[in-house]
Amino acid sequence: MSLNKLRNIGIAAHIDAGKTTVTERILFFTGTNRKTGETHDGAATMDFMKQEQERGITIASAAITCKWDEHQINLIDTPGHVDFTIEVERSLRVIDGMVAVFCAVGGVEPQSETVWNQADRYRVPRIAFINKMDRTGANFEEAVNQMNKYLDANAVPLQIPMGAEDNFIGTIDIVNKRAYTFENNLRNEIEIPSEYIEPVNTARNNLIEKLADFNDEIMEYYFAAKEISSEMLMNACRQATIKLLITPVFCGAAYRNIGIQLLLDSVVKYLPSPIDVGVVVGHDMNDTEKTHTRNPSNNESFSALAFKLINDPYVGQQTFIRIFSGKLTNGMQIYNSSKLKYERVGRIFRIKAKEREEIHEAGAGEIVALVGMKFTKTGDTLCDPENQLLLESIHIPVSVIELKIQTVKQKDKEKLGEALAKLVNEDPSFKARFDEETEETVISGMGELHLEIIVDRLKDEFKLDVEVGEPSVAFRETITEIVESDYKHSKQTGGKGQFAHTIIRMEPNSGNGYEYVNLIKGGNIPNEYIPSVDKGVRKIMDRGILAGFPVVDVKVVLIDGTYHNVDSSDMAFQICAQECFKQGFRKAKPVLLEPVMKIEVNTPDEYIGDIVGNLNRRRGKIESMRRYRKGSQKIIGLVPLMEMFGYSTQLRNMSSGRANYSMEFYKYMLLPNSVQEIVLKNLEAKKQNK
Numbered sequence: 001m002s003l004n005k006l007r008n009i010g011i012a013a014h015i016d017a018g019k020t021t022v023t024e025r026i027l028f029f030t031g032t033n034r035k036t037g038e039t040h041d042g043a044a045t046m047d048f049m050k051q052e053q054e055r056g057i058t059i060a061s062a063a064i065t066c067k068w069d070e071h072q073i074n075l076i077d078t079p080g081h082v083d084f085t086i087e088v089e090r091s092l093r094v095i096d097g098m099v100a101v102f103c104a105v106g107g108v109e110p111q112s113e114t115v116w117n118q119a120d121r122y123r124v125p126r127i128a129f130i131n132k133m134d135r136t137g138a139n140f141e142e143a144v145n146q147m148n149k150y151l152d153a154n155a156v157p158l159q160i161p162m163g164a165e166d167n168f169i170g171t172i173d174i175v176n177k178r179a180y181t182f183e184n185n186l187r188n189e190i191e192i193p194s195e196y197i198e199p200v201n202t203a204r205n206n207l208i209e210k211l212a213d214f215n216d217e218i219m220e221y222y223f224a225a226k227e228i229s230s231e232m233l234m235n236a237c238r239q240a241t242i243k244l245l246i247t248p249v250f251c252g253a254a255y256r257n258i259g260i261q262l263l264l265d266s267v268v269k270y271l272p273s274p275i276d277v278g279v280v281v282g283h284d285m286n287d288t289e290k291t292h293t294r295n296p297s298n299n300e301s302f303s304a305l306a307f308k309l310i311n312d313p314y315v316g317q318q319t320f321i322r323i324f325s326g327k328l329t330n331g332m333q334i335y336n337s338s339k340l341k342y343e344r345v346g347r348i349f350r351i352k353a354k355e356r357e358e359i360h361e362a363g364a365g366e367i368v369a370l371v372g373m374k375f376t377k378t379g380d381t382l383c384d385p386e387n388q389l390l391l392e393s394i395h396i397p398v399s400v401i402e403l404k405i406q407t408v409k410q411k412d413k414e415k416l417g418e419a420l421a422k423l424v425n426e427d428p429s430f431k432a433r434f435d436e437e438t439e440e441t442v443i444s445g446m447g448e449l450h451l452e453i454i455v456d457r458l459k460d461e462f463k464l465d466v467e468v469g470e471p472s473v474a475f476r477e478t479i480t481e482i483v484e485s486d487y488k489h490s491k492q493t494g495g496k497g498q499f500a501h502t503i504i505r506m507e508p509n510s511g512n513g514y515e516y517v518n519l520i521k522g523g524n525i526p527n528e529y530i531p532s533v534d535k536g537v538r539k540i541m542d543r544g545i546l547a548g549f550p551v552v553d554v555k556v557v558l559i560d561g562t563y564h565n566v567d568s569s570d571m572a573f574q575i576c577a578q579e580c581f582k583q584g585f586r587k588a589k590p591v592l593l594e595p596v597m598k599i600e601v602n603t604p605d606e607y608i609g610d611i612v613g614n615l616n617r618r619r620g621k622i623e624s625m626r627r628y629r630k631g632s633q634k635i636i637g638l639v640p641l642m643e644m645f646g647y648s649t650q651l652r653n654m655s656s657g658r659a660n661y662s663m664e665f666y667k668y669m670l671l672p673n674s675v676q677e678i679v680l681k682n683l684e685a686k687k688q689n690k
């Protein structure tokens with residue numbers, strides 16, 4: 001198949017917008033499935049995990065392949081809940097185009113903005129589908145306006161709906177000026193009803209005016225008042241979409257099978273093939289300023305990005321990759337340029353929801369799963385060993401909630417460790433650590449639902465009987481002053497002794513993470529031990545000092561030190577660096593950082609006073625308010641996560657169940673002194689009680 005006829009697309013949107021329902025309909029109308037399954041019945045092909053079916057929501061992204069109008073469409077359905085945002089992140093990194101689904105009633109919801117920003121991050125061209133046109137309150141124009149106002153989407157309708165709510169019967173394609181109704185799973189072309197002739201002409205003129213901004217030919221025809229053919233309009237739209245200049249908007253009601261065939265036509269017409277996306281750019285292995293490019297062709301040297309790892313009970317670990325250039329065959333040796341390791345390609349699979357087909361080679365533009373990768377993790381680049389490069393990786397969201405977990409039976413302890421390691425491997429937004437001091441296992445993730453699903457999987461998939469504590473906030477530790485720390489580690493316990501001596505300067509490094517700088521030249525500490533100091537510091541930073549939370553945002557400068565010819569070793573320098581860091585940390589006015597969330601509350605006007613007052617009491621700061629729908633407002637603000645437990649119940653009570661909210665991580669900020677004292681005291685008391 002020619003690459004021009006391939007579309008790698010993702011479907012992303014706010015929770016419940018209807019992504020999976022759209023996907024199910026696509027499977028039905030392309031003849032891939034003979035029946036449609038509903039998400040709320042737990043019967044959707046794409047939501048095949050047990051946890052998805054029980055809850056009627058999507059948790060993991062799933063891929064499917066289908067055929068439409070002689071094109072192959074590889075489609076990834078993603079979850080809308082913010083707790084599973086890593087699934088959107090990794091999908092967007094490897095697709096060529098996106099269908100953004102909006103609910104015709106809700107319009108631009110908080111997560112619509114989140115996924116929009118994610119798509120911006122990876123420069124993914126998109127089209128929009130305004131779904132649920134059949135629902136009470138559906139408003140197509142308002143949804144388009146909101147896309148322009150809040151997303152800066154440059155949204156242009158290429159369709160207008162005929163009717164709305166109960167009377168929604170079909171759509172009119174304004175490029176071709178054709179009207180369709182949908183009945184008994186068929187689309188029927190009808191004459192444009194007279195009352196729509198005027199609106200169709202206006203919409204078509206608007207489209208032409210918009211395209212004239214980007215397209216010289218259209219501009220010329222427009223000013224010369226020459227007839228612009230549908231073909232010309234379509235091509236101009238396609239180009240503008242691929243260049244991210246406009247977002248074409250379509251509409252329908254997936255649940256009622258309205259508009260899906262036209263959406264499929266639009267995917268083929270307006271979203272890019274791998275060829276349209278063009279060359280992929282990667283960095284040189286030695287010089288980050290230098291770049292390399294690869295054409296999307298089988299004749300180029302191989303380059304691919306690993307974006308997902310899944311543990312399959314039958315074939316073992318599957319590593320999903322997107323091939324950007326070159327060909328992959330069984331047994332081939334490839335290079336992981338992120339981990340600096342060679343890998344051998346074992347088996348290659350093409351994946352369709354939960355089914356797989358074994359293939360023996362795959363080429364540019366394809367998305368396949370590999371079995372047999374040993375070192376490769378999410379976000380790693382795989383390439384031709386002779387032609388190396390590093391591709392842009394995947395942004396990993398921060399885990400802000402944690403939970404203590406233990407097995408009911410002592411003998412299961414090891415099994416828990418293994419199970420957690422597997423889950424961490426699959427999901428970079430999930431973390432697990434074992435605190436040697438307290439002998440506790442702590443898991444952390446994006447939110448309460450994320451951890452709930454993990455615990456469920458431990459019980460279900462790994463057959464582990466586990467107990468968990470209450471969810472709590474994952475604080476971080478950092479310093480606020482510059483200090484120097486000088487420590488000598490010297491031990492003489494019979495046989496070989498241990499000796500290491502380091503002098504470091506520690507500086508606050510707000511927002512810039514951990515940095516390690518070595519100033520020693522001339523061998524006061526031999527070169528081979530310079531990395532040992534770094535290693536030791538990293539270990540103690542992971543473990544935390546003030547209250548067992550990871551230390552972040554510290555710059556460590558190794559100034560000086562001494563060593564011993566016989567007694568110095570890698571281990572001695574690691575231990576020395578840990579103690580040296582610990583002592584310095586205590587002197588450097590250490591503080592806790594707390595995760596602060598961006599919150600959006602949608603509420604009818606009458607509850608605004610109560611809701612704002614309540615947020616203020618939770619140490620929240622209101623940033624803005626804007627009209628959401630008639631008679632309701634959207635309140636946007638920042639609020640510390642630790643103040644938000646139990647919020648959903650309280651919000652429900654305050655608003656008789658009529659307000660809703662969503663929040664996502666914003667950034668780590670200093671915990672106010674008075675609060676820090678209380679937090680530390682509580683943590684200490686918990687430890688004593690154990």
Ligand SMILES: Nc1nc2c(ncn2[C@@H]2O[C@H](COP(=O)(O)OP(=O)(O)OP(=O)(O)O)[C@@H](O)[C@H]2O)c(=O)[nH]1
Pocket residue numbers: 013014015016017018019020021022038039040056057058059078079080081131132133134135252253254255256
């Ligand atoms: N009235 C109406 N309901 C719809 C339509 N499309 C989807 N729904 C319903 O909306 C609910 C959510 O649909 P899903 O397809 O699961 O939504 P989703 O976007 O995949 O949700 P997440 O994956 O959990 O983010 C289900 O009950 C669907 O039946 C539509 O066009 N009209």
Ligand SMILES: [Mg+2]
Pocket residue numbers: 019020021039057058078079080
């Ligand atoms: Mg879904």
